[in-house]
Amino acid sequence: MSALLEVDDLRVRFGALEAVKGVSFAMGRERLGLVGASGAGKSLIGRALLRLTPPGAATSARRIVFDGIDIATADARRMRGLRGRRIGLVLQDPRFSLNPVLSIGEQIAECFRIHRGASHPAARAMARESLAAVRLDDPRVYGLYPHQVSGGMGQRAMIAMMLAGDPDLLIADEPTSALDASAALQVLAVLDDLVRRRGMGLILISHDLDLVQGFCDRVLVLESGAIVERCAAADLALSRHPYTRRLLAARPRLEDAP
Amino acid sequence: MTIADWHDWLLDEAPASPLQARLGRLYATARLFGGNRPALLGLALVGLLALVAAAAPGLARFDPDAQDLALRLAAPGGGHWLGTDDLGRDILSRLLYGSRVTLGVVVLIAAIVPPLGLLIGCVAGYCGGVIDAALMRTADVFLAFPRLILALALVAALGPGIDHAVLAIALAAWPPYARLARAETLALSGREFIAAARLAGASHWRLLLRHIAPLCLPSLLVRASLDMAGVILIAAGLGFLGLGVAPPTAEWGAMIAAGRSHMLDQWWVAAAPGLAIAAACLGFNLLGEGMRDALDPRQR
Amino acid sequence: MIEARDLIVRLGGRPVVDGVSFELAAGAGLGIVGESGSGKSSLLRALAGLETCAAGTLLLDGAPLDGMTPRQRGRLMQMVFQDPYGSLHPRQTVERALAEPIAIHRLGDPAARITAALGEVGLEPRQRYRYPHQLSGGQRQRVAIARALILAPRLLLLDEPTSALDVLAQAEILDLLARLRRERGLSWVLVSHDFAVVARLVERVAVMAAGKFVEMTDMAALRAGRAEHPVTRALLAASRGFKRAG
Numbered sequence: 001m002s003a004l005l006e007v008d009d010l011r012v013r014f015g016a017l018e019a020v021k022g023v024s025f026a027m028g029r030e031r032l033g034l035v036g037a038s039g040a041g042k043s044l045i046g047r048a049l050l051r052l053t054p055p056g057a058a059t060s061a062r063r064i065v066f067d068g069i070d071i072a073t074a075d076a077r078r079m080r081g082l083r084g085r086r087i088g089l090v091l092q093d094p095r096f097s098l099n100p101v102l103s104i105g106e107q108i109a110e111c112f113r114i115h116r117g118a119s120h121p122a123a124r125a126m127a128r129e130s131l132a133a134v135r136l137d138d139p140r141v142y143g144l145y146p147h148q149v150s151g152g153m154g155q156r157a158m159i160a161m162m163l164a165g166d167p168d169l170l171i172a173d174e175p176t177s178a179l180d181a182s183a184a185l186q187v188l189a190v191l192d193d194l195v196r197r198r199g200m201g202l203i204l205i206s207h208d209l210d211l212v213q214g215f216c217d218r219v220l221v222l223e224s225g226a227i228v229e230r231c232a233a234a235d236l237a238l239s240r241h242p243y244t245r246r247l248l249a250a251r252p253r254l255e256d257a258p
Numbered sequence: 259m260t261i262a263d264w265h266d267w268l269l270d271e272a273p274a275s276p277l278q279a280r281l282g283r284l285y286a287t288a289r290l291f292g293g294n295r296p297a298l299l300g301l302a303l304v305g306l307l308a309l310v311a312a313a314a315p316g317l318a319r320f321d322p323d324a325q326d327l328a329l330r331l332a333a334p335g336g337g338h339w340l341g342t343d344d345l346g347r348d349i350l351s352r353l354l355y356g357s358r359v360t361l362g363v364v365v366l367i368a369a370i371v372p373p374l375g376l377l378i379g380c381v382a383g384y385c386g387g388v389i390d391a392a393l394m395r396t397a398d399v400f401l402a403f404p405r406l407i408l409a410l411a412l413v414a415a416l417g418p419g420i421d422h423a424v425l426a427i428a429l430a431a432w433p434p435y436a437r438l439a440r441a442e443t444l445a446l447s448g449r450e451f452i453a454a455a456r457l458a459g460a461s462h463w464r465l466l467l468r469h470i471a472p473l474c475l476p477s478l479l480v481r482a483s484l485d486m487a488g489v490i491l492i493a494a495g496l497g498f499l500g501l502g503v504a505p506p507t508a509e510w511g512a513m514i515a516a517g518r519s520h521m522l523d524q525w526w527v528a529a530a531p532g533l534a535i536a537a538a539c540l541g542f543n544l545l546g547e548g549m550r551d552a553l554d555p556r557q558r
Numbered sequence: 559m560i561e562a563r564d565l566i567v568r569l570g571g572r573p574v575v576d577g578v579s580f581e582l583a584a585g586a587g588l589g590i591v592g593e594s595g596s597g598k599s600s601l602l603r604a605l606a607g608l609e610t611c612a613a614g615t616l617l618l619d620g621a622p623l624d625g626m627t628p629r630q631r632g633r634l635m636q637m638v639f640q641d642p643y644g645s646l647h648p649r650q651t652v653e654r655a656l657a658e659p660i661a662i663h664r665l666g667d668p669a670a671r672i673t674a675a676l677g678e679v680g681l682e683p684r685q686r687y688r689y690p691h692q693l694s695g696g697q698r699q700r701v702a703i704a705r706a707l708i709l710a711p712r713l714l715l716l717d718e719p720t721s722a723l724d725v726l727a728q729a730e731i732l733d734l735l736a737r738l739r740r741e742r743g744l745s746w747v748l749v750s751h752d753f754a755v756v757a758r759l760v761e762r763v764a765v766m767a768a769g770k771f772v773e774m775t776d777m778a779a780l781r782a783g784r785a786e787h788p789v790t791r792a793l794l795a796a797s798r799g800f801k802r803a804g
Contacts, residue, residue, distance in 0.1 A: 037724045037726045037727070038727070039694070150595060180751035180796075181753075181793060181796030182593055182751075182796045183593065183594065184800075185795075207725050207726075208725060210799045211799065214799050214801055215800055246726065247725055249729070250725040250728065250729035251725050251729075251754070252728070252729070252732060252757065253754050254757050254777075254781055254797060255757070255781060256758045273651075273687040274684070274687065275687060276651060276653065278687065279651050279687040279689065283689065450640075450644040450645035451645050451646055451648075453603075453608050453645075454637070454639065454702070454705065454706075455647075455658065456608070457608070457632060457635075457637055458636075458658060458659040458662055458663075458705070458709065459628040459633075460628070461662075464662070469647060472649055473647075473648070
């Protein structure tokens with residue numbers, strides 16, 4: 001498997017505080033999970049890959065190469081071409097990521113016009129198709145505004161919008177943590193389906209080990225900005241690392257008694 | 259303690275006293291503000307205005323009202339650095355004394371309007387229903403008139419004078435503040451910390467005064483600072499039209515009016531107060547923008 | 559502790575709670591589980607008196623809720639909210655947040671009470687003068703719990719108290735809540751979308767959908783996989799986590 005993304009010694013610092021401390025990994029068109037408690041730096045890594053770290057953050061890396069393109073040195077124009085088109089990003093709360101004054105279908109259609117240069121009618125048809133791909137087949141959804149849909153539907157609409165760029169890599173940053181359990185399952189099923197059919201790479205950023213274990217091929221466990229464990233998702237339960245064990249033990253289970 | 263110690267003490271993540279916590283917060287805001295050069299320029303301009311107003315008698319080299327008809331419309335230079343006006347009065351001295359009127363209006367408006375708007379807006383937003391409708395429709399009536407026209411009409415009805423000018427500006431200026439406070443109150447009253455305070459048994463006044471109003475205050479202060487440029491212009495406009503302070507008291511708007519007829523030949527008579535007004539407005543605008551950047555909680 | 563009969567809560571004319579009846583004995587706990595939009599949070603807010611009931615009767619400790627003064631209500635019942643970022647006043651220190659209920663109810667010796675309350679929820683005294691933005695999510699939720707308990711209520715309403723936290727903080731808060739309940743003999747109502755969270759804190763569970771209780775069950779039955787209603791089954795499956803197809 002040739003590497004789709006190679007990250008070598010990525011560091012993010014805020015003043016004197018180093019939030020990401022030299023993270024290196026490589027991935028192909030697979031599902032990679034980044035897990036850790038809040039403050040572990042996992043979201044920052046996702047953002048640094050798109051050079052979207054918040055102001056005040058100083059990012060450095062020996063190299064970050066995505067499909068032959070060096071992200072660490074690419075100019076702003078090159079980055080715009082990557083963001084959304086080659087690398088998609090899905091954030092936690094769709095309410096903040098969707099434009100409140102455009103209907104969901106129009107927003108998606110607009111993405112198709114921008115990324116694919118499609119005409120208006122063609123873009124509309126493509127938007128309907130990609131809504132169907134995220135299992136929002138009801139024709140009414142196209143005309144709904146973001147405040148009229150549930151969190152789960154909003155998140156799936158966000159994913160549909162990402163599909164317009166036909167990305168090779170999707171970074172999903174806590175895509176389900178603002179959703180209730182059954183909506184989360186639907187979103188995950190959609191992601192699962194898309195990654196499988198399109199052969200995309202996926203980085204799933206989450207604090208939920210169970211979720212990552214069930215969804216990903218490989219897992220990187222982060223503790224205060226450094227990778228403390230890397231293993232196949234299937235072997236996670238056998239992990240001996242104390243931090244991983246703590247994360248595993250913390251997840252509440254149905255079997256727990258009050 | 260050295261400066262570095264103070265810095266660490268102020269930015270301590272675990273303050274040891276309420277005072278340290280509060281000062282630390284102020285310090286963080288001040289640092290944010292201090293990193294903003296235009297804002298510092300604004301602060302300097304406003305500070306200069308205040309300084310000049312306070313020290314006008316010491317700074318002025320001439321009596322602002324002393325006429326010297328032999329020296330009328332003298333060009334800048336010599337004894338009169340900014341020249342003299344059509345009655346031979348020293349323009350620099352009149353400018354210095356005029357700053358007192360301008361600053362006085364600004365201070366009075368800042369003391370009356372934001373608190374009034376805050377009270378009306380918070381009560382309207384918090385109570386809702388009939389009270390909200392009554393207060394906001396009243397505000398709409400005032401908003402329906404252009405500010406300057408409303409101020410003009412009021413001064414024309416009440417008679418010229420600086421106190422009437424202040425009253426007129428205040429009456430014309432409160433509705434936007436009330437609207438802002440109301441909008442913030444509406445957004446805040448749905449927040450969970452307000453619900454938590456209500457569950458603790460807090461009375462309506464306690465909720466309004468201790469929880470809601472302090473959170474509306476920063477945006478009102480920012481708005482007030484940005485608004486002061488407009489207030490200075492209205493005050494100067496009233497003075498220009500002869501509806502402000504009674505002559506011969508120095509006032510920037512009236513000074514421009516006096517210089518108007520000599521604009522082409524003796525440009526400095528109108529230009530000096532004009533520049534003073536522009537500088538004061540610029541100062542308040544930059545200050546307001548700096549305050550907005552420093553106080554806006556969304557940037558935290 | 560709670561006696562609710564045919565409660566109806568309307569938001570914008572639409573009934574979001576549509577005829578809910580239940581009883582909660584003193585010292586008992588009830589979980590209310592449902593998908594988002596099922597009306598579970600509105601029901602909890604109605605129990606707290608934060609939403610008015612359009613119809614139905616609601617007795618707390620034998621007395622009608624709407625007949626109580628805010629202070630009586632505060633001594634009887636408190637609530638912990640979902641979002642620890644939103645439930646603390648952004649410009650008040652931890653100490654002020656905790657001092658407020660003491661001042662409202664004119665309880666003596668605020669300093670000692672605050673120290674005790676902080677200790678009880680596992681916060682250090684040095685966190686006393688911090689502002690919410692200087693605390694982690696888990697710490698904020700501890701402050702919210704301390705504030706709720708400082709008036710020593712007998713009924714605690716919990717609205718998804720851990721869903722905004724990461725797994726580690728969630729486990730700590732769940733342990734804390736379980737301990738406090740044992741120590742104080744609290745009655746409580748817990749709203750959640752996740753059976754696994756509910757399992758840590760209560761035995762009896764009501765499943766809510768479209769404003770109604772569709773199933774009243776207990777954790778033992780759910781653990782054994784016994785669920786009548788399709789919504790219950792879907793939520794049960796969801797709380798077992800995501801399993802890849804194929």
